[in-house]
Amino acid sequence: MDNQTSETSRLLIVDDQPHNLGILFDFLTQSGFKIFVALDGESAIKRAEVTKPDLIILDIMMPGIDGFEACKRLKENPSTQDIPIVFMTALSDTVDKVQGFNLGAVDYITKPIHQEEVLIRIQTHLRLHNLQNQLQKKTEELAHLNQNLEEIVQARTQQLIEQEKTALIGRLTQGIVHNLRNRIQLILSYKCLATGEMTGEDISQKMTLAYVDKMAEAAWDMSKILDNLMHKSIMDHSLELTPLNINEILNKELDFWQANLQFKHQVKKCYFWDDTIPSIPLVYTEISQIFDNLISNALDAMWGNPKQKLTIITRQDEENVYIDVQDTGCGIAPENLAKIFDPFYTTKPFKGEEKQENQPTGTGLGIYTCTQILKGFGGEIKVTSEINKGSIFTVRIPKKNSQRNES
Numbered sequence: 001m002d003n004q005t006s007e008t009s010r011l012l013i014v015d016d017q018p019h020n021l022g023i024l025f026d027f028l029t030q031s032g033f034k035i036f037v038a039l040d041g042e043s044a045i046k047r048a049e050v051t052k053p054d055l056i057i058l059d060i061m062m063p064g065i066d067g068f069e070a071c072k073r074l075k076e077n078p079s080t081q082d083i084p085i086v087f088m089t090a091l092s093d094t095v096d097k098v099q100g101f102n103l104g105a106v107d108y109i110t111k112p113i114h115q116e117e118v119l120i121r122i123q124t125h126l127r128l129h130n131l132q133n134q135l136q137k138k139t140e141e142l143a144h145l146n147q148n149l150e151e152i153v154q155a156r157t158q159q160l161i162e163q164e165k166t167a168l169i170g171r172l173t174q175g176i177v178h179n180l181r182n183r184i185q186l187i188l189s190y191k192c193l194a195t196g197e198m199t200g201e202d203i204s205q206k207m208t209l210a211y212v213d214k215m216a217e218a219a220w221d222m223s224k225i226l227d228n229l230m231h232k233s234i235m236d237h238s239l240e241l242t243p244l245n246i247n248e249i250l251n252k253e254l255d256f257w258q259a260n261l262q263f264k265h266q267v268k269k270c271y272f273w274d275d276t277i278p279s280i281p282l283v284y285t286e287i288s289q290i291f292d293n294l295i296s297n298a299l300d301a302m303w304g305n306p307k308q309k310l311t312i313i314t315r316q317d318e319e320n321v322y323i324d325v326q327d328t329g330c331g332i333a334p335e336n337l338a339k340i341f342d343p344f345y346t347t348k349p350f351k352g353e354e355k356q357e358n359q360p361t362g363t364g365l366g367i368y369t370c371t372q373i374l375k376g377f378g379g380e381i382k383v384t385s386e387i388n389k390g391s392i393f394t395v396r397i398p399k400k401n402s403q404r405n406e407s
């Protein structure tokens with residue numbers, strides 16, 4: 001490396017004494033360096049700017065600006081500030097060496113020159129400087145890699161959050177399809193009853209009308225389900241802040257959950273709405289996603305549990321609206337309470353993993369997503385839970401001053 005350093009390195013020597021300059025020039029050229037020279041401080045600065053040497057040997061005692069001043073200016077100039085500077089002094093000079101180091105010099109050599117020593121010092125500083133540059137480059141590369149990695153993780157997390165949303169919609173859709181199919185089946189059955197196909201008897205007009213009423217009722221139900229679906233799909237595509245009524249959104253979401261078999265047949269429902277809660281500017285799809293997540297978690301927690309009760313309460317104080325989603329499910333052990341907010345923490349099997357029939361699957365992104373969304377509104381989720389008794393998830397949404405409202 002030393003050879004290579006000598007061959008390729010370029011040095012600027014600054015000294016007002018031509019004799020000394022000549023000695024240095026000769027032996028350093030012989031040692032393989034490319035040498036530039038300057039006879040005073042001012043021209044040294046100019047030469048350094050133009051030639052960009054790898055190292056500067058700078059005499060301190062010079063007419064005009066002295067070495068210290070030249071060093072100061074070189075260090076102030078962005079295009080020369082990184083070049084290592086070695087000061088040169090005569091043994092008889094009484095200079096303040098500390099001042100030189102404070103100005104950014106890396107070393108001192110003394111005149112008369114001891115050639116071997118000077119060579120070793122120069123090579124050492126060139127090597128040091130080289131290593132420093134490499135280190136700097138590696139640090140920059142690492143920072144860049146780190147940034148890339150962070151971007152990849154963020155993109156992947158976003159992808160998973162989208163997947164979580166799709167999974168929730170899939171779950172709701174299954175229920176909706178089931179509900180629609182049920183009603184179609186109902187209509188077909190009433191049609192058979194109304195026409196007497198089923199019994200082979202003559203049906204009184206009164207009975208026929210009663211069956212037609214039932215058919216109409218089922219058709220209305222279907223129409224309502226489809227209206228809701230349409231509303232949700234339109235609202236889910238809007239990312240605008242709109243004044244929204246929390247109770248209304250909850251009611252709509254719960255309508256959807258009606259189609260879920262567990263929700264419909266096994267869960268006792270208790271809802272308490274504070275009807276005086278004002279509308280708050282929110283993004284529909286985000287808020288509905290939070291409710292969907294909490295409701296689906298509550299159902300999951302109560303899955304296979306004989307005592308299933310879901311209580312949803314909306315309440316408020318001066319500044320905030322609160323939504324409590326309370327279940328009588330498996331609960332969360334105290335040591336796991338903090339973990340449920342971490343992305344990817346799940347106690348459920350992943351999709352495609354081995355599981356019991358109908359056992360709910362998880363991604364571990366539900367609560368994390370909710371927390372991220374709520375951060376945007378200046379809100380939060382709190383949880384209290386008792387193992388085998390159940391949990392209460394409380395969502396707090398500020399009525400005003402949410403970060404988004406202000407912006």
Ligand SMILES: Nc1ncnc2c1ncn2[C@@H]1O[C@H](COP(=O)(O)OP(=O)(O)O)[C@@H](O)[C@H]1O
Pocket residue numbers: 293297298301327329330331332340345346347348361362363364365366367368390391
């Ligand atoms: N209501 C609840 N009752 C009991 N445990 C819950 C409840 N909600 C969430 N958890 C726990 O928190 C974990 C993370 O929830 P979440 O972030 O929604 O991910 P996922 O539902 O995909 O597992 C769940 O796996 C579960 O262990």
Ligand SMILES: [Mg+2]
Pocket residue numbers: 293296297362365366367
């Ligand atoms: Mg979940």
